[in-house]
Amino acid sequence: MATAGISTAEKTEKLTLAQAVNHGLAQEMERDPSVLVMGEDVGMDGGVFRVTEGLLDKFGPDRVMDTPLAESAIVGAAVGLAIAGFRPVCEIQFTGFVYPALNQLFAHAARYRNRSRGRYPLPMVIRMPYGGGIHPPEHHSESYEALFAHTPGLKVVIPSTPGDAKGLIVSAIRDDDPVIFMEPKRIYRAFREEVSPEDYTVPIGQARIAADGKDVAIIAYGAMVRAALEARETLARRNVSAEVVDLRTINPMDIETILRSAEKTGRVVVVHEAPRNAGVGAEIAALIQERAMLSLLAPVQRVCGFDAVFPFPRLEEHYLPAKERVLEAVQKTLDF
Amino acid sequence: MRVGRLCRYPVKRARGNLVQPEAVIKARGSPKSDLAFETGDKMPVTIIHEARTERLEILDRSGKADEALLPKLSSEEMASLYKLMVRMRRFDEKALALQRQGRMGTWGSVRGQEACQAGLAVNLLKEDWLAPSFREHGVMISHGIPMRQIYALWRGDERGHLFPEGVNCLPVSIPVASQLLHAAGLGLGLKLRGEKSAVAIGFAGDGASSEGDFHEALNFGGVFKSRTLFFIQNNQWAISVPFHKQTAARSIAQRAPAYGMPGMQVDGNDVLAVYAATKKALDHVRAGNGPYLLECLTYRMENHTTADDASRYRLAEELAYWKERDPIDRMRAFLVSRKLWDDKKGQALLEEVSAEVEAEVKAFEAEPAAPATDIVDFMYKERPWFLEEQRALLAREAR
Numbered sequence: 100m101a102t103a104g105i106s107t108a109e110k111t112e113k114l115t116l117a118q119a120v121n122h123g124l125a126q127e128m129e130r131d132p133s134v135l136v137m138g139e140d141v142g143m144d145g146g147v148f149r150v151t152e153g154l155l156d157k158f159g160p161d162r163v164m165d166t167p168l169a170e171s172a173i174v175g176a177a178v179g180l181a182i183a184g185f186r187p188v189c190e191i192q193f194t195g196f197v198y199p200a201l202n203q204l205f206a207h208a209a210r211y212r213n214r215s216r217g218r219y220p221l222p223m224v225i226r227m228p229y230g231g232g233i234h235p236p237e238h239h240s241e242s243y244e245a246l247f248a249h250t251p252g253l254k255v256v257i258p259s260t261p262g263d264a265k266g267l268i269v270s271a272i273r274d275d276d277p278v279i280f281m282e283p284k285r286i287y288r289a290f291r292e293e294v295s296p297e298d299y300t301v302p303i304g305q306a307r308i309a310a311d312g313k314d315v316a317i318i319a320y321g322a323m324v325r326a327a328l329e330a331r332e333t334l335a336r337r338n339v340s341a342e343v344v345d346l347r348t349i350n351p352m353d354i355e356t357i358l359r360s361a362e363k364t365g366r367v368v369v370v371h372e373a374p375r376n377a378g379v380g381a382e383i384a385a386l387i388q389e390r391a392m393l394s395l396l397a398p399v400q401r402v403c404g405f406d407a408v409f410p411f412p413r414l415e416e417h418y419l420p421a422k423e424r425v426l427e428a429v430q431k432t433l434d435f
Numbered sequence: 436m437r438v439g440r441l442c443r444y445p446v447k448r449a450r451g452n453l454v455q456p457e458a459v460i461k462a463r464g465s466p467k468s469d470l471a472f473e474t475g476d477k478m479p480v481t482i483i484h485e486a487r488t489e490r491l492e493i494l495d496r497s498g499k500a501d502e503a504l505l506p507k508l509s510s511e512e513m514a515s516l517y518k519l520m521v522r523m524r525r526f527d528e529k530a531l532a533l534q535r536q537g538r539m540g541t542w543g544s545v546r547g548q549e550a551c552q553a554g555l556a557v558n559l560l561k562e563d564w565l566a567p568s569f570r571e572h573g574v575m576i577s578h579g580i581p582m583r584q585i586y587a588l589w590r591g592d593e594r595g596h597l598f599p600e601g602v603n604c605l606p607v608s609i610p611v612a613s614q615l616l617h618a619a620g621l622g623l624g625l626k627l628r629g630e631k632s633a634v635a636i637g638f639a640g641d642g643a644s645s646e647g648d649f650h651e652a653l654n655f656g657g658v659f660k661s662r663t664l665f666f667i668q669n670n671q672w673a674i675s676v677p678f679h680k681q682t683a684a685r686s687i688a689q690r691a692p693a694y695g696m697p698g699m700q701v702d703g704n705d706v707l708a709v710y711a712a713t714k715k716a717l718d719h720v721r722a723g724n725g726p727y728l729l730e731c732l733t734y735r736m737e738n739h740t741t742a743d744d745a746s747r748y749r750l751a752e753e754l755a756y757w758k759e760r761d762p763i764d765r766m767r768a769f770l771v772s773r774k775l776w777d778d779k780k781g782q783a784l785l786e787e788v789s790a791e792v793e794a795e796v797k798a799f800e801a802e803p804a805a806p807a808t809d810i811v812d813f814m815y816k817e818r819p820w821f822l823e824e825q826r827a828l829l830a831r832e833a834r
Binding site: 135142143155156160161164166167169171172174175176177178179180181182183184185199202203206207211212213214215216217218219220251252254274275276304350351354 | 459564616619620624651652658659813814820
């Protein structure tokens with residue numbers, strides 16, 4: 100069956116982000132028989148976003164498990180499977196549905212290594228599509244990365260490109276600690292990029308300079324990297340040179356890259372679609388003022404979602420940060 | 436381009452509108468329905484499920500046995516059940532005494548539940564996994580965990596959780612019912628590994644049976660036929676809330692058929708009955724038939740923990756009623772009636788377990804506190820930069 104999933108190619112292919120995650124999963128399952136995929140609709144259906152497409156046919160129902168519709172069970176059973184020697188990759192269908200699993204994530208997955216004094220590390224990945232922009236019903240657009248980043252013991256990874264998505268999912272699977280892997284569903288199929296069929300990793304904890312610049316640093320991740328890059332183009336026409344930092348890992352954050360960009364440009368704008376209060380932007384701003392105060396030419400600006408419930412689709416474009424709001428924030432740093 | 440096949444969300448695909456071929460769906464195992472649609476004027480009303488739930492009791496409260504139900508155990512094996520229970524009680528009493536002297540943290544006593552845990556313990560194989568809640572000290576010390584580690588744990592030292600290599604026991608899980616999912620997943624893992632004997636035991640109580648995770652665990656275990664024994668000690672009190680306020684149902688065991696597994700209730704203060712029921716349940720799970728739900732009906736003789744005062748919510752006469760049904764007294768009466776036990780043996784046993792307990796207390800109390808850097812050292816395989824910084828603070832303060 101000619102599916103979009105499962106890499107058979109020997110040479111570089113143009114893939115979407117969703118396909119790149121699929122290729123990473125397939126490659127790791129091929130390489131390591133202890134890797135399992137489990138979740139709602141991940142088998143027969145290949146996932147509602149088709150990220151696990153083709154895996155059931157290739158690896159069988161013992162390794163690609165359609166689970167009962169129960170998020171706590173998916174994560175809780177994965178804890179047990181990890182202790183039994185497997186590397187489960189769980190899919191939570193949407194970030195908005197992760198709440199029932201939070202007890203398992205916060206009270207157990209994040210703590211097991213510590214609680215057992217290192218005896219039971221949990222090599223498990225929790226994948227979940229996150230963020231707005233696809234006009235769905237309620238609970239399908241949330242961005243909860245700050246919840247996970249605030250929880251000691253978890254790692255939080257968010258790719259923004261197909262190439263990174265593959266390299267990061269591979270790293271997440273090989274990581275011996277639980278990794279929350281949030282996939283920006285808005286750009287699952289927004290663009291394609293050459294992705295190597297080789298076995299490669301993108302290290303967790305390393306940000307990427309998505310575009311070089313010297314006047315202002317725009318720090319973003321996930322779908323917001325696109326907004327940042329669009330803003331950069333406009334700024335270039337105004338003779339403002341913006342650097343775009345793609346964070347890639349929310350926890351542990353790449354402090355070195357953040358500080359280097361802050362020191363180099365003196366102006367920082369953080370962009371995320373999650374609410375602002377106690378969010379990732381606040382942490383970045385705090386780190387910069389603690390460690391690079393004297394390099395700053397302006398206060399760090401935050402461009403975020405609103406501190407409000409994510410709206411139904413007819414208003415969602417008003418909610419999501421876009422280029423204009425980024426430009427406005429950059430201007431504030433220039434005018435300061 | 437929208438996907439042609441049934442899909443809940445608009446999903447763009449670049450290559451073709453693939454409709455799932457029927458053959459592919461069938462090859463993956465198409466869903467089957469057992470609905471038989473009849474035609475005619477009389478549509479059937481069919482009984483689709485009937486169930487009954489049994490309770491097993493072997494010893495009466497005076498220790499007299501129903502001979503027909505007695506499990507086939509040698510005299511030594513019967514005596515060893517009793518010994519295990521006495522060891523558990525001595526261990527538990529010592530912890531309560533230490534707590535009153537300020538030498539122990541909050542302690543959840545296992546008093547009254549010894550028969551449940553001893554009856555299970557003797558049926559366990561070394562390769563079996565325990566997924567305990569916080570009142571499983573009895574079975575834990577019987578499965579190979581040194582007493583000193585459990586004392587250390589409840590004195591407030593995480594190192595108590597570093598159980599000896601080869602002793603298959605998960606760390607204590609405090610959020611009730613949550614560990615049942617670990618037992619379900621572990622039981623599935625054992626099945627996927629092709630294990631033929633090892634099983635996972637998930638522990639919970641009556642209070643936990645109200646949690647969502649209780650349902651999710653039994654349901655998950657049932658669907659995947661995991662190698663899991665769900666071992667429920669219904670001690671009838673969840674802190675101050677009695678069993679009848681947890682559920683309108685008569686038992687927990689009766690839920691088993693709803694999850695597609697067998698189950699039964701057993702007199703949890705009758706160690707011979709627990710032994711027999713546990714053996715039957717474990718045989719079922721070991722044989723690869725999927726999980727089993729075993730409910731031991733017992734009674735929490737102590738406060739919920741040392742931080743609780745049960746006299747605020749339960750009557751002295753209820754306690755007296757259950758004291759008459761004490762699992763240890765009952766088994767001793769049985770053994771004495773068969774001339775398998777006497778006061779001399781009793782005295783010798785008490786001296787033996789007391790000496791063990793005292794030695795274990797000495798050992799755990801001799802252990803200095805862990806370095807403060809332990810706070811951050813077990814969070815990740817490799818310490819991220821911020822924990823490196825925070826560790827430096829702890830190290831500096833320690834100097």
